[in-house]
Amino acid sequence: xxxxxxxxxxxxxxxxxxxxxxxxxxxxxxxxxxxxxxxxxxxxxxxxxxxxxxxxxxxxxxxxxxxxxxxxxxxxxxxxxxxxxxxxxxxxxxxxxxxxxxxxxxxxxxxxxxxxxxxxxxxxxxxxxxxxxxxxxxxxxxxxxxxxxxxxxxxxxxxxxxxxxxxxxxxxxxxxxxxxxxxxxxxxxxxxxxxxxxxxxxxxxxxxxxxxxxxxxxxxxxxxxxxxxxxxxxxxxxxxxxxxxxxxxxxxxxxxxxxxxxxxxxxxxxxxxxxxxxxxxxxxxxxxxxxxxxxxxxxxxxxxxxxxxxxxxxxxxxxxxxxxxxxxxxxxxxxxxxxxxxxxxxxxxxxxxxxxxxxxxxxxxxxxxxxxxxxxxxxxxxxxx
Amino acid sequence: xxxxxxxxxxxxxxxxxxxxxxxxxxxxxxxxxxxxxxxxxxxxxxxxxxxxxxxxxxxxxxxxxxxxxxxxxxxxxxxxxxxxxxxxxxxxxxxxxxxxxxxxxxxxxxxxxxxxxxxxxxxxxxxxxxxxxxxxxxxxxxxxxxxxxxxxxx
Numbered sequence: 201x202x203x204x205x206x207x208x209x210x211x212x213x214x215x216x217x218x219x220x221x222x223x224x225x226x227x228x229x230x231x232x233x234x235x236x237x238x239x240x241x242x243x244x245x246x247x248x249x250x251x252x253x254x255x256x257x258x259x260x261x262x263x264x265x266x267x268x269x270x271x272x273x274x275x276x277x278x279x280x281x282x283x284x285x286x287x288x289x290x291x292x293x294x295x296x297x298x299x300x301x302x303x304x305x306x307x308x309x310x311x312x313x314x315x316x317x318x319x320x321x322x323x324x325x326x327x328x329x330x331x332x333x334x335x336x337x338x339x340x341x342x343x344x345x346x347x348x349x350x351x352x353x354x355x356x357x358x359x360x361x362x363x364x365x366x367x368x369x370x371x372x373x374x375x376x377x378x379x380x381x382x383x384x385x386x387x388x389x390x391x392x393x394x395x396x397x398x399x400x401x402x403x404x405x406x407x408x409x410x411x412x413x414x415x416x417x418x419x420x421x422x423x424x425x426x427x428x429x430x431x432x433x434x435x436x437x438x439x440x441x442x443x444x445x446x447x448x449x450x451x452x453x454x455x456x457x458x459x460x461x462x463x464x465x466x467x468x469x470x471x472x473x474x475x476x477x478x479x480x481x482x483x484x485x486x487x488x489x490x491x492x493x494x495x496x497x498x499x500x501x502x503x504x505x506x507x508x509x510x511x512x513x514x515x516x517x518x519x520x521x522x523x524x525x526x527x528x529x530x531x532x533x534x535x536x537x538x539x540x541x542x543x544x545x546x547x548x549x550x551x552x553x554x555x556x557x558x559x560x561x562x563x564x565x566x567x568x569x570x571x572x573x574x575x576x577x578x579x580x581x582x583x584x585x
Numbered sequence: 586x587x588x589x590x591x592x593x594x595x596x597x598x599x600x601x602x603x604x605x606x607x608x609x610x611x612x613x614x615x616x617x618x619x620x621x622x623x624x625x626x627x628x629x630x631x632x633x634x635x636x637x638x639x640x641x642x643x644x645x646x647x648x649x650x651x652x653x654x655x656x657x658x659x660x661x662x663x664x665x666x667x668x669x670x671x672x673x674x675x676x677x678x679x680x681x682x683x684x685x686x687x688x689x690x691x692x693x694x695x696x697x698x699x700x701x702x703x704x705x706x707x708x709x710x711x712x713x714x715x716x717x718x719x720x721x722x723x724x725x726x727x728x729x730x731x732x733x734x735x736x737x738x739x
Binding site: 220221319322323325330334335337341346347350353394396398400443445446448450 | 592593603605607611636637638640663664665666667670672673674675676681685687688689697699700701702712713714730
């Protein structure tokens with residue numbers, strides 16, 4: 201029996217570059233305890249757990265197994281989902297499916313990562329084809345740089361346009377006590393920071409982070425008893441493209457376009473720019489803040505730089521993007537997509553404190569993975585029909 | 586937390602070698618680069634797309650491919666970056682020499698991009714759309730390194 205699904209509680213760690221004071225299960229536990237407290241539930245109330253990370257970052261597989269003391273999974277059904285960069289968003293979609301199926305009433309969703317425990321670029325490389333991809337590959341940044349080059353050549357955008365997005369997200373992070381990087385940057389600082397891979401400067405790209413996030417989902421039978429104003433999950437979509445890195449269309453994120461079209465058509469959103477109130481985007485580098493809002497259909501191809509420069513995506517603008525500070529300010533990779541989901545839920549629930557956007561009716565959160573995948577969730581204040 | 590040395594334990598120098606199967610289409614591709622300095626792609630019988638690297642199945646149409654077509658060896662830069670930050674190459678365990686040109690090459694006759702090094706002696710020539718040719722290795726063993734790099738010929 202299909203059920204409508206709502207988020208009734210969220211919890212996050214205070215994300216940092218290094219957390220040597222906690223091991224994996226301890227950092228997971230911090231997020232879980234905060235989510236349980238937020239929903240005013242006990243671990244005995246939870247029927248099942250969905251957990252994940254990119255396990256090659258720590259080189260420790262089976263997080264579903266070894267984390268149970270921290271996750272609360274002792275003698276509960278636990279399932280692991282790991283889909284690269286999209287892991288956190290795929291966890292949210294998986295939890296939504298489990299509750300939506302009617303088989304579980306209350307599901308705890310957990311994403312986490314301790315990027316400090318290995319070399320991030322080395323670990324990411326192991327996710328790519330050893331025969332065809334790895335010879336020239338340089339971690340996430342090389343493909344992103346190629347995307348930015350493709351976009352700039354096609355639409356005449358500049359590195360200043362990209363830098364403007366970094367300035368926005370880093371400013372927004374000042375309002376979020378959970379963000380790792382809480383120091384504003386200027387356009388000049390972004391452009392003067394070391395060039396990592398043309399056209400990406402150091403301050404255009406996300407950091408490495410240790411952190412965890414937990415979200416509690418509940419079926420319509422109990423959601424409003426747990427939380428008077430829950431965040432209803434209206435629709436989810438996921439698209440996977442690419443076999444080898446050379447197969448992608450560099451300059452357009454086709455998976456984002458397809459996810460957005462599917463969700464907006466099904467829900468009847470005709471003008472996403474006006475009907476959506478806030479976006480939490482898995483935007484690992486600044487240029488994605490231009491390219492991907494075009495693919496999402498917020499503005500037309502090549503229009504994003506003007507839209508961003510006019511302040512439309514800043515706090516107080518027409519459609520604020522990443523009030524949390526986004527991924528440029530904080531990136532515990534396996535948690536990152538779930539943090540977007542949790543932040544969007546907090547916006548809908550009115551719990552986003554200093555980073556709250558007023559009167560949020562619809563919010564969008566996304567996940568992104570290095571193989572040009574997109575996950576997307578539409579969150580809403582009203583119960584879906 | 587009196588003794589911070591106890592907070593982290595290193596995994597040490599252990600290595601774990603892997604053996605990867607290339608598959609039949611890839612093996613044929615590498616035999617051609619090694620023996621004939623030719624680049625070959627596979628063509629989908631349904632949509633007509635030509636794939637390099639070859640992979641036996643067109644994922645979009647989900648049909649088997651068995652038609653081989655020669656592509657390149659010339660092409661254009663589809664997109665690129667110049668890697669400038671130093672990082673440990675997990676394939677070798679050593680720091681990758683930087684800077685280097687990372688090209689996504691659109692070989693003539695192919696519909697996908699082939700990843701390889703681009704010579705960046707003259708950075709001003711490295712642009713999307715620039716015409717490139719492969720520089721073949723003297724000693725070819727049937728790997729992606731049968732081509733040393735691509736260079737701009739405009």
